[in-house]
Amino acid sequence: xxxxxxxxxxxxxxxxxxxxxxxxxxxxxxxxxxxxxxxxxxxxxxxxxxxxxxxxxxxxxxxxxxxxxxxxxxxxxxxxxxxxxxxxxxxxxxxxxxxxxxxxxxxxxxxxxxxxxxxxxxxxxxxxxxxxxxxxxxxxxxxxxxxxxxxxxxxxxxxxxxxxxxxxxxx
Amino acid sequence: xxxxxxxxxxxxxxxxxxxxxxxxxxxxxxxxxxxxxxxxxxxxxxxxxxxxxxxxxxxxxxxxxxxxxxxxxxxxxxxxxxxxxxxxxxxxxxxxxxxxxxxxxxxxxxxxxxxxxxxxxxxxxxxxxxxxxxxxxxxxxxxxxxxxxxxxxxxxxxxxxxxxxxxxxxxxxxxxxxxxxxxxxxxxxxxxxxxxxxxxxxxxxxxxxxxxxxxxxxxxxxxxxxxxxxxxxxxxxxxxxxxxxxxxxxxxxxxxxxxxxxxxxxxxxxxxxxxxxxxxxxxxxxxxxxxxxxxxxxxxxxxxxxxxxxxxxxxxxxxxxxxxxxxxxxxxxxxxxxxxxxxxxxxxxxxxxxxxxxxxxxxxxxxxxxxxxxxxxxxxxxxxxxxxxxxxxxxxxxxxxxxxxxxxxxxxxxxxxxxxxxxxxxxxxxxxxxx
Numbered sequence: 001x002x003x004x005x006x007x008x009x010x011x012x013x014x015x016x017x018x019x020x021x022x023x024x025x026x027x028x029x030x031x032x033x034x035x036x037x038x039x040x041x042x043x044x045x046x047x048x049x050x051x052x053x054x055x056x057x058x059x060x061x062x063x064x065x066x067x068x069x070x071x072x073x074x075x076x077x078x079x080x081x082x083x084x085x086x087x088x089x090x091x092x093x094x095x096x097x098x099x100x101x102x103x104x105x106x107x108x109x110x111x112x113x114x115x116x117x118x119x120x121x122x123x124x125x126x127x128x129x130x131x132x133x134x135x136x137x138x139x140x141x142x143x144x145x146x147x148x149x150x151x152x153x154x155x156x157x158x159x160x161x162x163x164x165x166x167x168x169x170x171x
Numbered sequence: 172x173x174x175x176x177x178x179x180x181x182x183x184x185x186x187x188x189x190x191x192x193x194x195x196x197x198x199x200x201x202x203x204x205x206x207x208x209x210x211x212x213x214x215x216x217x218x219x220x221x222x223x224x225x226x227x228x229x230x231x232x233x234x235x236x237x238x239x240x241x242x243x244x245x246x247x248x249x250x251x252x253x254x255x256x257x258x259x260x261x262x263x264x265x266x267x268x269x270x271x272x273x274x275x276x277x278x279x280x281x282x283x284x285x286x287x288x289x290x291x292x293x294x295x296x297x298x299x300x301x302x303x304x305x306x307x308x309x310x311x312x313x314x315x316x317x318x319x320x321x322x323x324x325x326x327x328x329x330x331x332x333x334x335x336x337x338x339x340x341x342x343x344x345x346x347x348x349x350x351x352x353x354x355x356x357x358x359x360x361x362x363x364x365x366x367x368x369x370x371x372x373x374x375x376x377x378x379x380x381x382x383x384x385x386x387x388x389x390x391x392x393x394x395x396x397x398x399x400x401x402x403x404x405x406x407x408x409x410x411x412x413x414x415x416x417x418x419x420x421x422x423x424x425x426x427x428x429x430x431x432x433x434x435x436x437x438x439x440x441x442x443x444x445x446x447x448x449x450x451x452x453x454x455x456x457x458x459x460x461x462x463x464x465x466x467x468x469x470x471x472x473x474x475x476x477x478x479x480x481x482x483x484x485x486x487x488x489x490x491x492x493x494x495x496x497x498x499x500x501x502x503x504x505x506x507x508x509x510x511x512x513x514x515x516x517x518x519x520x521x522x523x524x525x526x527x528x529x530x531x532x533x534x535x536x537x538x539x540x541x542x543x544x545x546x547x548x549x550x551x552x553x554x555x556x557x558x559x560x561x562x563x564x565x566x567x568x569x570x571x572x573x574x575x576x577x578x579x580x581x582x583x584x585x586x587x588x589x590x591x592x593x594x595x596x597x598x599x600x601x602x603x604x605x606x
Contacts, residue, residue: 027317031255034310041303054299058343062306063336069313070332073325132355133295 006046013039026072030065037061048124051133175468177461178285186287191272194291198271202427203233209492216496243416248320251413255318260414260421263311266304267425270432273300275359277445277477278453281468286461289445289473290359293457297357301436302343305391308429309335312393312400312410315422319413327409330503331393331400337510338390338397344518345383348525349373349440352547362444363456367465369544372448374441376547379521379555381441383514385487388433390510393426395495399503434487435480442483445476517558524554 012035019032037060044053127136141149178186207222207229214221222229247253277289294300309331316328350356352373353364365372374381390397401409411422438444447453453472455465466472501509528550537543 028252028255031310031314034307038307050294050296051299054296054303057303058299058306062303062309063339066306066309066313066332066336070329070336073313073317073329073332128295132357134350134356 002046009039009042030069034061034065051137173463173467175281175286175461182284190291202424205427207232212492213496240416240420246415248413250320252318255314259311259315260418263308264421264425266308267428270301270304274435276480277473279457279468280473288457299356316410321413323406324410324412327400327406334399338387341514341518342387345380347522348377348380358439365443366446366454370541371544372443376544378551383518392429392433396498396501430491434484437487438483445480447479
């Protein structure tokens with residue numbers, strides 16, 4: 001059952017990704033990308049990572065994509081975008097990206113002893129039992145990895161200040 | 172601790188199936204009745220009778236409406252993108268009907284086959300599931316607006332996306348104090364914390380969160396005064412202008428079942444859920460399959476708590492309708508102002524204050540209980556008072572008392588009095604000479 005669901009959602013995720021790239025209208029592309037995010041969240045749930053799945057939907061599908069959608073609809077984009085995707089440069093960039101992704105996939109599929117084989121499922125179960133779905137993420141994040149977490153927060157803050165500054169100069 | 176016995180896997184499947192069908196049926200029938208209730212309440216507020224011809228008190232009106240909608244002609248506007256036009260109502264109705272599944276609606280029920288929890292799915296992420304799915308519901312509205320090829324529908328969809336994203340932030344932030352006090356995100360644990368853990372309904376110790384949540388929930392369900400996506404006087408009917416028959420009806424069902432779930436959530440998070448006030452006999456929580464902590468489960472207790480939950484939910488539904496037929500619609504800029512410049516900073520500051528309070532209380536070693544809740548209540552009241560009387564000072568929120576503007580309109584009237592007959596001394600004006 002789980003395997004069947006995994007195949008269904010994996011197919012949906014890839015289908016959404018292809019639809020995103022091939023879509024003729026920006027809004028349709030965006031909705032395909034939402035499908036991909038949703039399928040990824042479903043795959044996270046199959047891996048017992050409920051909290052990550054919820055955050056995936058709340059942040060990516062629910063917030064960031066709605067913001068993108070608003071911007072696309074507000075600016076009425078999509079009349080002269082096809083020129084960007086033509087020409088030699090696009091083919092070169094596309095092939096290089098495909099090569100890199102293919103290499104990483106081949107490494108991931110052939111490497112012996114993935115985390116799942118080393119008792120990852122038991123670790124997740126124990127963490128969920130001792131703390132709850134949120135605590136299992138929050139404890140390592142705020143205890144063991146607090147410095148990287150804070151650095152990421154500062155990075156986001158810098159990006160936000162920069163965006164405000166750039167927008168303000170135009171006015 | 173009371174050992175009732177866990178369900179066998181088969182019994183679990185059967186009980187889950189029964190719960191799914193029962194909850195789905197009850198939600199759908201309630202939604203149908205809510206449409207009638209809305210029209211009757213609006214009629215009552217506007218001193219009319221409302222629909223009262225079909226069946227006793229008009230009770231069969233929803234069935235007549237449903238039949239009419241099924242039999243009406245389906246329309247597909249020219250130049251509309253067909254795939255998304257048909258997909259949109261489905262996208263908006265599915266999350267609306269699924270979200271009720273994590274809300275606990277009564278005390279656990281003991282049966283000969285084992286203990287049955289009165290919640291369709293007690294999943295570990297609890298309320299985050301509801302937030303995640305409701306944030307997907309907006310795509311139905313935006314898709315409907317975009318695919319209709321109609322400028323009013325398009326404007327409605329755009330407003331929906333901006334409004335929902337604005338209020339989702341304060342909705343999420345207003346829930347964080349609840350999670351911090353409970354220490355968990357599953358709704359049965361939230362109910363238990365209000366019964367025994369703190370012993371107070373969270374509307375008291377987390378009062379400001381309660382208000383923020385109610386306001387954000389109004390905005391999230393697109394109800395007046397936040398119904399910008401369908402504002403009839405500006406956008407015909409907004410995002411569903413081009414929809415007819417059952418497709419229109421699906422948007423309608425989605426709106427009402429969102430309202431039902433939001434009311435149930437307010438009751439569960441802030442008014443104790445299915446808890447019966449001032450009675451210890453219903454305080455119980457399932458700690459492991461078939462094991463209950465607290466009072467002993469009983470069939471009658473399940474029924475009574477179900478009634479209590481229904482009453483609290485009905486209260487918020489009536490509040491929704493009462494507000495809709497009382498308050499005029501916001502302007503779009505007012506919606507954005509309230510969302511980003513008032514609700515968001517207040518919610519953020521409140522999270523900070525509650526976090527600091529909890530840290531202080533834990534470090535001085537106050538036991539988690541009623542005293543803890545009373546200290547939080549005092550802090551909440553103080554924060555609310557500071558917000559209302561020092562930071563806001565009538566700028567956003569003010570009472571219905573007479574405003575100072577009335578003094579200003581009196582002046583021209585007094586001047587007019589001077590012209591006819593007796594000249595009167597009015598401060599600030601020259602005396603008019605008598606004839």
